[in-house]
Amino acid sequence: MRPSLAAACLLSAFALAASAAHAEMAIGGYASQIAFFGAGAQGTDAPLAQITGPDTQMVEPAFGVYEPNEQLLYVSDFNGRALLVYPAFARGNVAPLRVLNPPQFGQTRASAPVYAHDEIGIIVSNCCIATYPLHASGSDTFAIRTINWGGLAGSATDLNNPLSLRYLPASDEYVVSEYDRLVFHARTAGAYDAPTRRITGPAVANCISVAHDPAAHRLFVLCQAPWDGSSATTRVRIGVFADDASGEAAPLYTIEGDATGLDLPPGYYVTGIGHDPYVHRLMVASSSNSGNPAQNRVVVFADGANGNATPVQQLSGATLSSGWLGTPFAVPLDAIFANGFDG
Numbered sequence: 001m002r003p004s005l006a007a008a009c010l011l012s013a014f015a016l017a018a019s020a021a022h023a024e025m026a027i028g029g030y031a032s033q034i035a036f037f038g039a040g041a042q043g044t045d046a047p048l049a050q051i052t053g054p055d056t057q058m059v060e061p062a063f064g065v066y067e068p069n070e071q072l073l074y075v076s077d078f079n080g081r082a083l084l085v086y087p088a089f090a091r092g093n094v095a096p097l098r099v100l101n102p103p104q105f106g107q108t109r110a111s112a113p114v115y116a117h118d119e120i121g122i123i124v125s126n127c128c129i130a131t132y133p134l135h136a137s138g139s140d141t142f143a144i145r146t147i148n149w150g151g152l153a154g155s156a157t158d159l160n161n162p163l164s165l166r167y168l169p170a171s172d173e174y175v176v177s178e179y180d181r182l183v184f185h186a187r188t189a190g191a192y193d194a195p196t197r198r199i200t201g202p203a204v205a206n207c208i209s210v211a212h213d214p215a216a217h218r219l220f221v222l223c224q225a226p227w228d229g230s231s232a233t234t235r236v237r238i239g240v241f242a243d244d245a246s247g248e249a250a251p252l253y254t255i256e257g258d259a260t261g262l263d264l265p266p267g268y269y270v271t272g273i274g275h276d277p278y279v280h281r282l283m284v285a286s287s288s289n290s291g292n293p294a295q296n297r298v299v300v301f302a303d304g305a306n307g308n309a310t311p312v313q314q315l316s317g318a319t320l321s322s323g324w325l326g327t328p329f330a331v332p333l334d335a336i337f338a339n340g341f342d343g
Contacts, residue, residue, distance in 0.1 A: 023278035023332050024048060027285060027298060028061035028075065029271070031323030036091070036331065037315060039279050044317040053093025057084060062326035063110040063164075063272070072097070073331070074120065076108045083111055083122060083132075088331055098137040104130070110327070112167035112174060114187065119144065121174050121187070123165050129174055129185065147174075148191045156194040158183050164272065164327065166212040166219075168243055171196075175219070177210040182221065184246075201248030203239050209327060211275040211282065213303060217243045220282055220303075221251075222273040227266045236262035236270055238282065238301075255282075257308030261299050268295065272327025275303060281312065283328035285320075293318035296325050 025041075028034040033052035037045065052058070059080030064073055066088055075084040082101035086094060106125035113120045113134060124130045130143040150157045162176035162183070173184045173196055182199040189196075204221055211220040221239040237256035241249060256262065264270070267289045274283045280303045288295040298320060300313035 023276055023330050025274075025276065025281075025283055025298070025300070025328055026064055026066075026073075026331050027283075027320055027325060027328045028058075028064055029285075029287070029296075029321040029324050029326040030060045030062060030078065031293075031321050032056065032058040032061070033321060034058070034061055034064060034073075034075070035320060039281075039313070041315060042313060043315065044319055045315065046319050049091040051086060051091055051094055055093045055095040056086075057082070057096055057099060060323075060326075064327075064329045065111060065113060066329060066331045067113045067115060068332075069115045074111050074113055076111045076122065078107050078109060078326075081105050081107060083108065083120070085137075098135070100132060100136050100141060101139050102141055102143075103139065104143065109163065110165040112165050114167050114169075116169070117187070119187070121165060121167060123162050123176070125149075126161055128159060129162070129165065129176065131187070145188070146191055147185050147189050147193065152192070155192040157185070157189075157192060158195050158198065163207075164209040166210055168212060169214055170217065171244065175210060175212070177207045177221070179207060180205055182207065182210060182219070197246035199241060199245055199247070199249050203241075203249065203251050208270050209272040211273045212243065213275050213277065214243075215277065216303075218252075218303075219243050219245070220273055220275060222270055222284060224264070224270050231266075233263040233265060234268070236260075236264060236284075236286075238262070238273065238284070240306075253306045255301060255305050255307065255309055259308045259310050260301070261311050261314060271325045274328040274330065276330035278330055278332050280304070281330075283330075285325040285328050287324040291324055293320070293322050296320040298325070298328055 024036045035047035060078040061075045062078040063076040071088040073086045084096040085098040109123040111122045127149040129147040150159045209222045219241045225235045239251035271285045298315045
């Protein structure tokens with residue numbers, strides 16, 4: 001029997017409290033590896049460990065998420081066209097516990113485990129949100145339900161090309177980032193249902209990725225302005241919104257400016273933003289169009305940073321990945337267990 005939503009949230013709260021100040025940043029991307037870095041790593045420091053090797057079945061693990069109740073990593077493999085599930089604290093050439101890879105997936109960008117309901121939401125075919133049983137595996141499993149592409153006749157979903165996905169437990173919604181808006185759907189929405197709400201307007205223009213802090217009820221929206229053809233940089237900002245915002249909402253505040261290190265030269269682009277609830281940080285990854293791994297970069301802020309803030313951590317180079325970067329995510333140290341007790 002699955003726990004109630006309240007019980008699942010309580011388990012997650014124990015996990016967060018027990019894991020405070022004990023976490024690693026994980027980063028995958030468009031190479032067959034995930035690298036793990038300590039909270040004190042800087043520059044071109046080597047990772048503490050990796051998941052890599054033929055047994056991992058990784059192709060392009062661009063997005064990952066740690067599920068604290070079962071202590072698992074759910075990894076969306078973009079061109080592997082699969083969801084790979086690993087023990088959270090395994091490293092090296094480790095085989096996945098499960099592989100979910102129905103042909104309906106196509107390229108999969110992101111996933112959002114929903115432990116309280118024994119489900120997982122997944123961006124499939126670069127257009128849609130499909131919900132599967134959390135413990136599903138194999139190539140012949142069908143989705144429980146799918147929120148379809150908004151371009152279909154009769155579809156009101158407003159989904160076009162969603163880039164990132166998060167689950168909001170307080171409102172039981174999915175949120176996805178589109179290039180010019182955030183789109184929210186009820187977890188249980190039907191194939192052609194309209195969104196529950198949107199965030200639109202200039203504050204979310206050129207949106208690339210979204211992260212969520214459920215404890216603080218904050219959404220962190222990563223945006224990169226197009227290059228104007230003459231400037232030495234493209235402007236990058238993080239807009240911070242209440243997670244119940246809608247319409248042309250103004251951000252509560254932004255993180256932007258020269259001191260942030262977020263702005264990028266032409267030909268470079270941000271790839272994703274993640275929130276670390278264990279050491280309270282925001283992690284922003286970027287790569288260059290050339291694919292040169294020496295130009296990979298992750299900039300990290302305190303999650304309460306505001307304005308023209310200075311990063312607390314900057315990592316760069318091929319130690320992050322041998323390919324383009326994906327979205328960073330946080331994993332607590334394996335000495336701390338999700339039931340709230342040290343091992």
